Amino acid sequence: MTAAQAPAAHVTVSVNGEPRRIDAGLTLDQLVSTLSPAPSGIAAALNEAVVPRGQWPETRLGEGDRIEVLTAVQGG
Template sequence: MRIGMTITINNKQVEVVAQEVLQQIVFDQMGENPKGIAVAVNGQVIPKDFWIETKVKENDELLIIKATQGG
């Protein structure tokens, strides 16, 4: 049985699977090929290479930013 937890993503509360890794949460939010994405957990930027090993905990606050082109 999978048990959920509440986290905040970009100032919105979201239910996710307990002990989900950051990479899966980003994929769920942004698609499986996220390019130009920066992610911070509780104010600390997490390099993309560490998304797969970073576990998200109850009440963590995520900020997901997508770079856009233009000028």
């Protein structure tokens, strides 16, 4: 039995392979907005699953989450 702990103020997640400390409870759309001013042409995966853009605002990030934010580049 442990006493209820106060929620952590920060959590560590992985963003495109780089560890990053973020405010606990930060949402995916808030995180993406720190990477790109406009979300057009961008997709995000959370722990190897696509998160449709419409769900970004309600997707809260937690300790250890792996986020990949991709866009189109020259190739092929």
